Amino acid sequence: MLSEYEKQIKNLDFGQTGKTIIRKLSAILIEFDSTINSYNSDNYISIAEELDLVHKFIEILNIFEKIETQFKINSEDTTQLIQIYHTHFKTPVISVINLLSMQENDEIIKAKYKLLIDEINNLVQ
Amino acid sequence: MITWAEILEIKVKRYIDQINAKEEAEKIRKRKNRILKVIIWIVLILFIFYFFNNKKSNNSPKIKIGQELKYTKSAGDIELFQLGTKHLSKYEQKQTGYTKETEQEFIRTNIVSEKYFVNNSNIIGTIKDTINLNGKKWVKVALNKDIYKKPINFDLITDKFDVTFKKVNKMDEIYNLSDEYYLQISQVEQLLNTNNSN
Numbered sequence: 098m099l100s101e102y103e104k105q106i107k108n109l110d111f112g113q114t115g116k117t118i119i120r121k122l123s124a125i126l127i128e129f130d131s132t133i134n135s136y137n138s139d140n141y142i143s144i145a146e147e148l149d150l151v152h153k154f155i156e157i158l159n160i161f162e163k164i165e166t167q168f169k170i171n172s173e174d175t176t177q178l179i180q181i182y183h184t185h186f187k188t189p190v191i192s193v194i195n196l197l198s199m200q201e202n203d204e205i206i207k208a209k210y211k212l213l214i215d216e217i218n219n220l221v222q
Numbered sequence: 223m224i225t226w227a228e229i230l231e232i233k234v235k236r237y238i239d240q241i242n243a244k245e246e247a248e249k250i251r252k253r254k255n256r257i258l259k260v261i262i263w264i265v266l267i268l269f270i271f272y273f274f275n276n277k278k279s280n281n282s283p284k285i286k287i288g289q290e291l292k293y294t295k296s297a298g299d300i301e302l303f304q305l306g307t308k309h310l311s312k313y314e315q316k317q318t319g320y321t322k323e324t325e326q327e328f329i330r331t332n333i334v335s336e337k338y339f340v341n342n343s344n345i346i347g348t349i350k351d352t353i354n355l356n357g358k359k360w361v362k363v364a365l366n367k368d369i370y371k372k373p374i375n376f377d378l379i380t381d382k383f384d385v386t387f388k389k390v391n392k393m394d395e396i397y398n399l400s401d402e403y404y405l406q407i408s409q410v411e412q413l414l415n416t417n418n419s420n
Binding site for chain 2: 154
Protein backbone atom coordinates (compact mmCIF):
# COMPACT_ATOMS: atom_id res chain seq x y z
CA MET A 98 0.00 0.00 0.00
CA LEU A 99 1.34 3.39 -1.01
CA SER A 100 1.96 6.03 1.63
CA GLU A 101 0.51 9.51 1.29
CA TYR A 102 3.94 10.76 0.34
CA GLU A 103 4.37 8.10 -2.38
CA LYS A 104 0.88 8.83 -3.76
CA GLN A 105 1.75 12.50 -4.03
CA ILE A 106 4.97 11.76 -5.90
CA LYS A 107 3.07 9.42 -8.23
CA ASN A 108 0.51 12.14 -8.94
CA LEU A 109 3.24 14.48 -10.06
CA ASP A 110 3.01 14.99 -13.83
CA PHE A 111 5.78 17.06 -15.34
CA GLY A 112 3.60 17.71 -18.40
CA GLN A 113 1.21 19.78 -16.32
CA THR A 114 1.39 23.52 -15.94
CA GLY A 115 4.07 25.08 -13.80
CA LYS A 116 1.48 26.29 -11.32
CA THR A 117 0.00 22.80 -10.90
CA ILE A 118 3.45 21.24 -10.55
CA ILE A 119 4.38 23.79 -7.85
CA ARG A 120 1.11 23.07 -6.03
CA LYS A 121 1.73 19.31 -6.07
CA LEU A 122 5.37 19.81 -5.05
CA SER A 123 4.18 21.91 -2.10
CA ALA A 124 1.99 19.00 -0.99
CA ILE A 125 5.02 16.68 -1.15
CA LEU A 126 7.10 19.13 0.87
CA ILE A 127 4.35 19.49 3.48
CA GLU A 128 4.34 15.69 3.81
CA PHE A 129 8.14 15.73 4.07
CA ASP A 130 8.00 18.43 6.74
CA SER A 131 5.36 16.45 8.59
CA THR A 132 7.65 13.39 8.53
CA ILE A 133 10.53 15.45 9.94
CA ASN A 134 8.33 16.80 12.74
CA SER A 135 7.07 13.33 13.54
CA TYR A 136 10.62 11.90 13.73
CA ASN A 137 11.75 14.87 15.77
CA SER A 138 8.85 14.67 18.25
CA ASP A 139 10.98 12.76 20.80
CA ASN A 140 14.05 14.97 20.16
CA TYR A 141 15.90 11.96 18.83
CA ILE A 142 16.27 10.71 15.28
CA SER A 143 17.14 7.05 15.03
CA ILE A 144 19.22 5.46 12.27
CA ALA A 145 16.08 4.00 10.67
CA GLU A 146 14.46 7.43 10.68
CA GLU A 147 17.62 9.04 9.29
CA LEU A 148 17.77 6.42 6.50
CA ASP A 149 14.16 7.18 5.59
CA LEU A 150 14.87 10.92 5.60
CA VAL A 151 17.91 10.47 3.34
CA HIS A 152 15.82 8.38 0.95
CA LYS A 153 13.09 11.08 0.85
CA PHE A 154 15.68 13.86 0.59
CA ILE A 155 17.29 12.32 -2.52
CA GLU A 156 13.91 11.58 -4.05
CA ILE A 157 12.70 15.18 -3.58
CA LEU A 158 16.03 16.53 -4.80
CA ASN A 159 15.54 14.54 -8.01
CA ILE A 160 12.01 15.92 -8.34
CA PHE A 161 13.38 19.46 -8.01
CA GLU A 162 15.94 18.71 -10.70
CA LYS A 163 13.29 17.30 -13.04
CA ILE A 164 10.95 20.24 -12.46
CA GLU A 165 13.78 22.72 -13.04
CA THR A 166 14.67 20.96 -16.30
CA GLN A 167 11.02 20.99 -17.36
CA PHE A 168 10.67 24.67 -16.44
CA LYS A 169 13.76 25.50 -18.49
CA ILE A 170 12.40 23.55 -21.47
CA ASN A 171 9.11 25.45 -21.17
CA SER A 172 11.03 28.71 -20.57
CA GLU A 173 9.20 29.17 -17.33
CA ASP A 174 10.49 31.28 -14.46
CA THR A 175 12.31 29.16 -11.83
CA THR A 176 12.46 31.92 -9.18
CA GLN A 177 9.48 30.57 -7.23
CA LEU A 178 10.80 27.02 -7.52
CA ILE A 179 14.20 28.05 -6.09
CA GLN A 180 12.50 30.02 -3.35
CA ILE A 181 10.41 26.97 -2.41
CA TYR A 182 13.59 24.87 -2.43
CA HIS A 183 15.36 27.22 -0.04
CA THR A 184 12.44 27.82 2.34
CA HIS A 185 10.52 24.55 2.40
CA PHE A 186 13.18 21.98 1.61
CA LYS A 187 16.74 23.13 2.32
CA THR A 188 15.93 24.84 5.64
CA PRO A 189 14.11 21.84 7.24
CA VAL A 190 16.78 19.45 5.94
CA ILE A 191 19.59 21.55 7.44
CA SER A 192 17.72 21.83 10.74
CA VAL A 193 17.43 18.02 10.80
CA ILE A 194 21.14 17.63 10.05
CA ASN A 195 21.94 20.10 12.82
CA LEU A 196 19.83 18.04 15.18
CA LEU A 197 21.57 14.84 14.06
CA SER A 198 24.93 16.51 14.63
CA MET A 199 23.89 17.64 18.12
CA GLN A 200 22.82 14.17 19.20
CA GLU A 201 26.15 12.77 18.00
CA ASN A 202 29.18 12.29 20.29
CA ASP A 203 31.61 11.17 17.62
CA GLU A 204 33.65 14.18 16.47
CA ILE A 205 34.40 12.58 13.06
CA ILE A 206 30.69 12.22 12.33
CA LYS A 207 30.02 15.72 13.64
CA ALA A 208 32.62 17.07 11.17
CA LYS A 209 31.01 15.09 8.35
CA TYR A 210 27.58 16.54 9.18
CA LYS A 211 29.11 20.03 9.00
CA LEU A 212 30.54 19.17 5.61
CA LEU A 213 27.15 17.87 4.52
CA ILE A 214 25.49 21.16 5.50
CA ASP A 215 28.07 23.03 3.43
CA GLU A 216 27.36 20.70 0.48
CA ILE A 217 23.62 21.31 0.70
CA ASN A 218 24.13 25.05 1.06
CA ASN A 219 26.26 25.10 -2.08
CA LEU A 220 23.90 22.83 -4.02
CA VAL A 221 21.56 25.54 -5.25
CA GLN A 222 22.72 29.15 -5.11
CA MET B 223 25.08 13.26 -1.24
CA ILE B 224 28.18 11.16 -0.79
CA THR B 225 28.89 12.67 2.62
CA TRP B 226 25.53 11.68 4.07
CA ALA B 227 25.96 8.18 2.68
CA GLU B 228 29.38 8.01 4.32
CA ILE B 229 27.92 9.18 7.62
CA LEU B 230 25.20 6.55 7.44
CA GLU B 231 27.70 3.86 6.57
CA ILE B 232 29.75 4.72 9.68
CA LYS B 233 26.65 4.93 11.86
CA VAL B 234 25.16 1.66 10.60
CA LYS B 235 28.49 -0.10 11.13
CA ARG B 236 28.68 1.33 14.65
CA TYR B 237 25.08 0.26 15.28
CA ILE B 238 25.84 -3.31 14.10
CA ASP B 239 28.96 -3.35 16.30
CA GLN B 240 26.85 -2.25 19.27
CA ILE B 241 24.34 -5.04 18.60
CA ASN B 242 27.14 -7.59 18.29
CA ALA B 243 28.74 -6.35 21.52
CA LYS B 244 25.34 -6.56 23.22
CA GLU B 245 24.83 -10.11 21.93
CA GLU B 246 28.35 -11.04 23.06
CA ALA B 247 27.69 -9.55 26.50
CA GLU B 248 24.42 -11.48 26.65
CA LYS B 249 26.25 -14.69 25.70
CA ILE B 250 28.86 -14.05 28.42
CA ARG B 251 26.10 -13.29 30.92
CA LYS B 252 24.31 -16.55 30.03
CA ARG B 253 27.60 -18.47 30.24
CA LYS B 254 28.30 -16.92 33.64
CA ASN B 255 24.80 -17.84 34.77
CA ARG B 256 25.33 -21.41 33.62
CA ILE B 257 28.66 -21.62 35.47
CA LEU B 258 27.04 -20.10 38.55
CA LYS B 259 24.25 -22.68 38.39
CA VAL B 260 26.79 -25.50 38.09
CA ILE B 261 28.74 -24.10 41.07
CA ILE B 262 25.53 -23.82 43.10
CA TRP B 263 24.68 -27.42 42.25
CA ILE B 264 28.18 -28.61 43.19
CA VAL B 265 28.03 -26.68 46.47
CA LEU B 266 24.56 -28.07 47.12
CA ILE B 267 25.65 -31.64 46.37
CA LEU B 268 28.75 -31.20 48.54
CA PHE B 269 26.61 -29.76 51.31
CA ILE B 270 24.15 -32.67 51.09
CA PHE B 271 27.03 -35.13 50.97
CA TYR B 272 28.69 -33.44 53.96
CA PHE B 273 25.37 -33.29 55.82
CA PHE B 274 24.65 -37.00 55.37
CA ASN B 275 28.23 -37.95 56.01
CA ASN B 276 28.25 -35.87 59.15
CA LYS B 277 24.96 -37.40 60.21
CA LYS B 278 26.37 -40.85 59.57
CA SER B 279 29.53 -40.10 61.51
CA ASN B 280 27.44 -38.61 64.29
CA ASN B 281 25.62 -41.93 64.54
CA SER B 282 28.93 -43.74 64.64
CA PRO B 283 30.77 -43.71 67.96
CA LYS B 284 33.80 -41.45 68.05
CA ILE B 285 37.07 -43.29 68.03
CA LYS B 286 39.54 -41.72 70.44
CA ILE B 287 43.23 -42.50 70.58
CA GLY B 288 44.07 -44.07 73.93
CA GLN B 289 40.54 -45.38 74.41
CA GLU B 290 40.14 -48.88 75.78
CA LEU B 291 38.29 -51.39 73.69
CA LYS B 292 36.28 -53.82 75.76
CA TYR B 293 35.01 -57.21 74.69
CA THR B 294 31.31 -57.98 74.82
CA LYS B 295 29.71 -61.33 74.17
CA SER B 296 27.49 -59.94 71.42
CA ALA B 297 30.59 -58.98 69.42
CA GLY B 298 31.41 -62.62 68.72
CA ASP B 299 34.81 -63.31 67.26
CA ILE B 300 37.21 -60.39 67.01
CA GLU B 301 39.31 -60.64 63.89
CA LEU B 302 42.86 -59.40 64.20
CA PHE B 303 44.77 -58.28 61.17
CA GLN B 304 48.43 -57.54 60.48
CA LEU B 305 49.96 -55.75 57.53
CA GLY B 306 51.95 -57.98 55.23
CA THR B 307 52.66 -58.95 51.66
CA LYS B 308 51.59 -62.18 50.02
CA HIS B 309 53.78 -64.20 47.72
CA LEU B 310 51.86 -64.88 44.56
CA SER B 311 51.67 -68.23 42.79
CA LYS B 312 52.85 -68.54 39.21
CA TYR B 313 49.24 -68.32 38.03
CA GLU B 314 48.58 -65.27 40.22
CA GLN B 315 51.78 -63.67 38.99
CA LYS B 316 50.60 -64.12 35.42
CA GLN B 317 47.25 -62.60 36.32
CA THR B 318 48.86 -59.55 37.92
CA GLY B 319 51.47 -58.98 35.28
CA TYR B 320 54.27 -61.04 36.79
CA THR B 321 54.50 -59.32 40.19
CA LYS B 322 56.00 -61.69 42.73
CA GLU B 323 54.40 -60.12 45.78
CA THR B 324 51.29 -58.10 46.49
CA GLU B 325 51.39 -54.57 47.84
CA GLN B 326 51.09 -54.38 51.61
CA GLU B 327 47.65 -55.52 52.66
CA PHE B 328 45.81 -56.53 55.79
CA ILE B 329 45.95 -60.25 56.47
CA ARG B 330 43.82 -61.86 59.13
CA THR B 331 46.28 -63.58 61.42
CA ASN B 332 44.32 -64.17 64.64
CA ILE B 333 40.89 -64.35 66.13
CA VAL B 334 40.07 -63.64 69.75
CA SER B 335 36.76 -64.81 71.09
CA GLU B 336 34.86 -65.05 74.35
CA LYS B 337 37.19 -67.69 75.84
CA TYR B 338 40.04 -65.16 76.03
CA PHE B 339 38.09 -63.10 78.50
CA VAL B 340 36.88 -65.72 80.98
CA ASN B 341 38.42 -65.00 84.38
CA ASN B 342 40.26 -62.20 82.70
CA SER B 343 39.72 -58.52 82.13
CA ASN B 344 37.40 -57.83 79.21
CA ILE B 345 39.82 -55.32 77.68
CA ILE B 346 40.87 -56.21 74.16
CA GLY B 347 43.38 -53.40 73.99
CA THR B 348 43.95 -49.69 73.55
CA ILE B 349 43.27 -47.76 70.36
CA LYS B 350 46.54 -46.37 69.01
CA ASP B 351 45.69 -45.01 65.60
CA THR B 352 43.41 -45.19 62.60
CA ILE B 353 44.65 -45.67 59.06
CA ASN B 354 43.12 -45.87 55.60
CA LEU B 355 44.12 -48.54 53.16
CA ASN B 356 42.49 -49.03 49.78
CA GLY B 357 39.60 -46.81 50.80
CA LYS B 358 38.87 -48.75 53.98
CA LYS B 359 39.47 -47.54 57.52
CA TRP B 360 41.33 -49.64 60.02
CA VAL B 361 42.02 -49.20 63.74
CA LYS B 362 45.43 -49.96 65.19
CA VAL B 363 45.10 -51.56 68.61
CA ALA B 364 47.76 -52.34 71.21
CA LEU B 365 46.50 -55.67 72.54
CA ASN B 366 45.94 -56.20 76.24
CA LYS B 367 48.87 -58.27 77.48
CA ASP B 368 46.44 -60.59 79.35
CA ILE B 369 45.15 -61.87 76.04
CA TYR B 370 48.52 -63.49 75.41
CA LYS B 371 48.17 -65.45 78.64
CA LYS B 372 44.82 -66.95 77.77
CA PRO B 373 44.50 -70.07 75.66
CA ILE B 374 42.76 -70.83 72.50
CA ASN B 375 41.68 -74.26 73.72
CA PHE B 376 40.37 -73.11 77.03
CA ASP B 377 38.16 -75.51 78.96
CA LEU B 378 35.41 -73.64 80.75
CA ILE B 379 34.78 -76.50 83.22
CA THR B 380 38.30 -77.46 84.19
CA ASP B 381 39.65 -73.95 83.68
CA LYS B 382 42.68 -75.43 81.99
CA PHE B 383 44.43 -74.01 79.04
CA ASP B 384 46.68 -75.72 76.65
CA VAL B 385 47.36 -73.35 73.73
CA THR B 386 47.95 -69.68 74.33
CA PHE B 387 47.55 -66.77 72.00
CA LYS B 388 50.52 -66.63 69.71
CA LYS B 389 51.77 -63.61 67.94
CA VAL B 390 52.17 -64.40 64.28
CA ASN B 391 55.50 -63.39 62.83
CA LYS B 392 55.53 -65.47 59.72
CA MET B 393 52.96 -67.37 57.72
CA ASP B 394 53.31 -69.48 54.64
CA GLU B 395 53.54 -67.35 51.54
CA ILE B 396 53.23 -64.20 53.66
CA TYR B 397 56.12 -61.87 54.31
CA ASN B 398 57.00 -58.67 56.11
CA LEU B 399 54.27 -59.01 58.72
CA SER B 400 53.93 -55.94 60.92
CA ASP B 401 54.03 -56.19 64.71
CA GLU B 402 50.89 -54.14 65.15
CA TYR B 403 47.40 -55.51 65.19
CA TYR B 404 44.53 -53.88 63.39
CA LEU B 405 40.78 -54.25 63.62
CA GLN B 406 38.18 -53.45 61.02
CA ILE B 407 36.45 -50.15 61.72
CA SER B 408 33.01 -51.79 61.59
CA GLN B 409 33.98 -54.20 64.36
CA VAL B 410 35.46 -51.41 66.50
CA GLU B 411 32.30 -49.32 66.06
CA GLN B 412 30.17 -52.30 67.04
CA LEU B 413 32.29 -52.83 70.15
CA LEU B 414 32.23 -49.15 71.10
CA ASN B 415 28.47 -49.03 70.65
CA THR B 416 28.00 -51.97 73.01
CA ASN B 417 30.66 -50.54 75.38
CA ASN B 418 28.73 -47.27 75.56
CA SER B 419 25.34 -48.92 76.07
CA ASN B 420 26.64 -51.10 78.94
